[in-house]
Amino acid sequence: MRSQFWQLLSIQFKEFFREPGALFWSFIFPILMSFGLGMAFKDKPEILQHAAIVIPANADSSKLKNFLDLKCKKIHNKNNEYEFILDNKKLGKTIDHFFVRTREESDVMIKRGQASIILAENKGIVNYFFDPANSESRLAYLTISGILNGKSSISNPDEIQTLNRKGMRYIDFLIPGLLAMGIMSSCLWGICYSLIEKRSKKLLRRLVATPMKKSWFMITMFMSRFIFTLLETLALLVFSMLVFGVTIQGSWLAFAAILISGSFFFMGLSILLASRTANTQVGNGLISSITMPLMLLSGVFFSYSNFPDFIIPVIKYLPLTLFADSLRSIFNEGSGMNTVMLPFLILTTTGIAAFFAGLKIYKWN
Amino acid sequence: MISNVGNQPVVNAVNIHKSFKEVKALDGVDLEIKPSQFTAVLGPNGAGKTTLVEIIEGIQFPDKGDIRLFGKHWKHNKDKLHHLIGISLQETLFEDKLTVRETLRLFASFYELTEKRVDEILDMVNLQEKHRSYVVHLSGGQRQKLALGIALINNPMLLILDEPTTGLDPTARREIWDILRGLKKNQGTSMILTTHYMEEAESLCDQIVIMDKGKVLARGTLDELISASQTNEIIQFKLAGQKNVPDFNKFINVKEMKYDELTDQFILHVANTSEFLPILIRYLNEAGCKVSELRCRYVSLDDIFVQMTGRKLTDNTLGI
Numbered sequence: 001m002r003s004q005f006w007q008l009l010s011i012q013f014k015e016f017f018r019e020p021g022a023l024f025w026s027f028i029f030p031i032l033m034s035f036g037l038g039m040a041f042k043d044k045p046e047i048l049q050h051a052a053i054v055i056p057a058n059a060d061s062s063k064l065k066n067f068l069d070l071k072c073k074k075i076h077n078k079n080n081e082y083e084f085i086l087d088n089k090k091l092g093k094t095i096d097h098f099f100v101r102t103r104e105e106s107d108v109m110i111k112r113g114q115a116s117i118i119l120a121e122n123k124g125i126v127n128y129f130f131d132p133a134n135s136e137s138r139l140a141y142l143t144i145s146g147i148l149n150g151k152s153s154i155s156n157p158d159e160i161q162t163l164n165r166k167g168m169r170y171i172d173f174l175i176p177g178l179l180a181m182g183i184m185s186s187c188l189w190g191i192c193y194s195l196i197e198k199r200s201k202k203l204l205r206r207l208v209a210t211p212m213k214k215s216w217f218m219i220t221m222f223m224s225r226f227i228f229t230l231l232e233t234l235a236l237l238v239f240s241m242l243v244f245g246v247t248i249q250g251s252w253l254a255f256a257a258i259l260i261s262g263s264f265f266f267m268g269l270s271i272l273l274a275s276r277t278a279n280t281q282v283g284n285g286l287i288s289s290i291t292m293p294l295m296l297l298s299g300v301f302f303s304y305s306n307f308p309d310f311i312i313p314v315i316k317y318l319p320l321t322l323f324a325d326s327l328r329s330i331f332n333e334g335s336g337m338n339t340v341m342l343p344f345l346i347l348t349t350t351g352i353a354a355f356f357a358g359l360k361i362y363k364w365n
Numbered sequence: 366m367i368s369n370v371g372n373q374p375v376v377n378a379v380n381i382h383k384s385f386k387e388v389k390a391l392d393g394v395d396l397e398i399k400p401s402q403f404t405a406v407l408g409p410n411g412a413g414k415t416t417l418v419e420i421i422e423g424i425q426f427p428d429k430g431d432i433r434l435f436g437k438h439w440k441h442n443k444d445k446l447h448h449l450i451g452i453s454l455q456e457t458l459f460e461d462k463l464t465v466r467e468t469l470r471l472f473a474s475f476y477e478l479t480e481k482r483v484d485e486i487l488d489m490v491n492l493q494e495k496h497r498s499y500v501v502h503l504s505g506g507q508r509q510k511l512a513l514g515i516a517l518i519n520n521p522m523l524l525i526l527d528e529p530t531t532g533l534d535p536t537a538r539r540e541i542w543d544i545l546r547g548l549k550k551n552q553g554t555s556m557i558l559t560t561h562y563m564e565e566a567e568s569l570c571d572q573i574v575i576m577d578k579g580k581v582l583a584r585g586t587l588d589e590l591i592s593a594s595q596t597n598e599i600i601q602f603k604l605a606g607q608k609n610v611p612d613f614n615k616f617i618n619v620k621e622m623k624y625d626e627l628t629d630q631f632i633l634h635v636a637n638t639s640e641f642l643p644i645l646i647r648y649l650n651e652a653g654c655k656v657s658e659l660r661c662r663y664v665s666l667d668d669i670f671v672q673m674t675g676r677k678l679t680d681n682t683l684g685i
């Protein structure tokens with residue numbers, strides 16, 4: 001009996017560690033991702049703004065032409081392209097790149113996303129054409145109109161105080177989200193997909209035609225997956241602590257509790273989703289259709305506060321949001337068990353409910 | 366284990382019905398397997414063979430009918446019966462990245478068997494050299510041998526194999542047949558084997574059950590089946606140069622005439638070949654027909670199946 005348990009557990013480990021793809025997505029990919037994004041957002045990056053400029057055909061004293069000739073630098077080897085650099089010690093560089101084009105060409109540039117604003121002149125007055133719904137265009141408008149009117153948009157550099165204390169950087173926002181996302185994918189692909197695949201290969205029905213204990217099959221699958229998610233979490237955590245100095249400011253107990261509840265939830269969900277599907281393509285679609293929207297909505301990479309107001313209350317209670325937000329508040333706001341009690345309970349109870357519901361309708365044959 | 370088995374049937378299935386939506390996969394099938402009997406369930410694709418054996422294996426459940434193994438129903442006797450049977454499903458794929466030995470070891474652990482049994486099985490199915498290969502790297506024949514090894518691991522009283530040689534090349538097929546023949550010699554094992562190769566049924570099994578469309582059409586030993594058909598001798602040939610198709614039915618000797626469009630052959634079921642052959646040749650000569658590929662033979666399971674259903678057992682006749 002004990003040998004059955006160990007055999008079932010050991011095949012889980014063998015399957016996992018013998019699959020280079022699984023190892024890459026579980027360990028290497030999250031680290032690469034955090035490294036890439038962490039570096040990209042480390043220093044305040046240069047802001048690059050692209051504007052198309054339409055100069056009137058036969059106006060000798062064009063305001064725009066004067067601006068380009070006198071204030072801007074002509075870019076080497078490029079036709080009718082100019083650059084204006086606004087430098088500020090606190091903010092970093094803002095580089096404005098101007099393309100002198102016809103009106104038609106300018107429109108095409110906007111459509112292709114090659115420029116975010118068009119400047120044209122009408123009776124000596126500069127007109128700005130842009131989509132006000134696009135924040136990039138609006139920022140370009142504010143900056144460029146400021147420059148054209150002869151003033152930098154920063155009145156007093158002293159009033160700017162930059163925030164780069166730990167817990168307030170982008171990487172501090174990112175890592176807890178990546179941890180939550182990693183656990184979600186690990187459970188859904190590692191349990192849900194793997195069960196569907198075993199069913200489609202008829203391996204499940206072959207297994208249950210032996211005296212194998214079904215409960216041990218499930219328990220060993222869960223145990224091993226839990227260990228894998230811990231290893232994945234540990235790898236990313238250690239990496240981000242060493243490379244970016246990320247810290248867990250809150251309670252480690254709360255951290256452990258939320259990790260467990262998040263894993264429970266996605267393991268339970270995996271069983272439910274895998275309970276009847278026998279087709280790996282359906283399984284693939286099913287998992288993607290859950291992970292993709294969750295990744296986009298739950299603010300793994302960028303805060304969901306930019307979504308429309310009416311949808312935010314819904315987003316806040318999505319499982320991945322509960323999971324990631326709780327981790328974030330433990331990492332960055334120093335939260336303890338009290339603060340994350342509600343998400344902890346929601347994730348744990350729904351996870352267990354999904355697990356038993358899934359087991360109830362589970363199709364072994 | 367053997368003590369309470371006695372002489373009762375190993376399998377006793379009575380009036381089994383099973384439907385999937387519109388399809389009647391099994392339409393009142395009876396099956397009895399005696400101890401040490403090797404039974405072939407022979408039928409074309411979709412005959413209901415898999416459904417029948419999976420019901421016997423306790424994997425599917427009949428809509429109607431009674432099924433007992435060693436006198437026991439599946440309900441309440443699951444664990445006991447699982448220890449008594451060994452099965453190989455049609456097209457099971459084992460874990461790709463486990464080795465042959467690890468796969469056998471896993472299944473051995475379900476029966477609380479030791480590594481010694483794993484080695485015995487490796488010998489029995491001739492996979493010693495492959496014991497460290499990943500399953501994903503095995504050939505079709507080697508995979509079937511592994512599946513057979515797993516079926517044999519608990520030394521079962523009843524072995525149920527669903528199309529163990531389908532899709533294998535003749536050499537691999539013969540190798541599996543040899544393993545199964547060895548089993549017959551050494552142990553008191555009973556076996557049910559489904560197949561659509563008549564050679565497999567003929568050469569391995571004592572009892573042959575012919576199925577089509579969810580029904581049993583005939584059953585018995587090979588001899589019984591052949592003597593039950595109206596005739597047991599066949600003359601087949603090709604013709605060239607005939608003006609119109611001759612009507613062989615006018616000879617009293619000819620019980621049945623068939624023309625196989627696929628092979629362009631005439632197939633005559635005759636009562637007595639040696640008596641009729643000279644008459645036939647003379648008749649064809651006089652009619653100005655050229656005879657080629659003339660063959661005289663006994664009736665085969667294939668012919669019997671064609672007689673019963675008007676269709677062939679297999680479309681592709683893999684020559685063995």
Ligand SMILES: Nc1ncnc2c1ncn2[C@@H]1O[C@H](COP(=O)(O)OP(=O)(O)O)[C@@H](O)[C@H]1O
Pocket residue numbers: 385388389390408409410411412413414415416417
């Ligand atoms: N799970 C199922 N769902 C629907 N139809 C099925 C299912 N299993 C078998 N059938 C149908 O039942 C019939 C018998 O199938 P099967 O027992 O697999 O035949 P065989 O093994 O002889 O090829 C076929 O028509 C098949 O399509």
Ligand SMILES: [Mg+2]
Pocket residue numbers: 414415416455527528
């Ligand atoms: Mg079948």
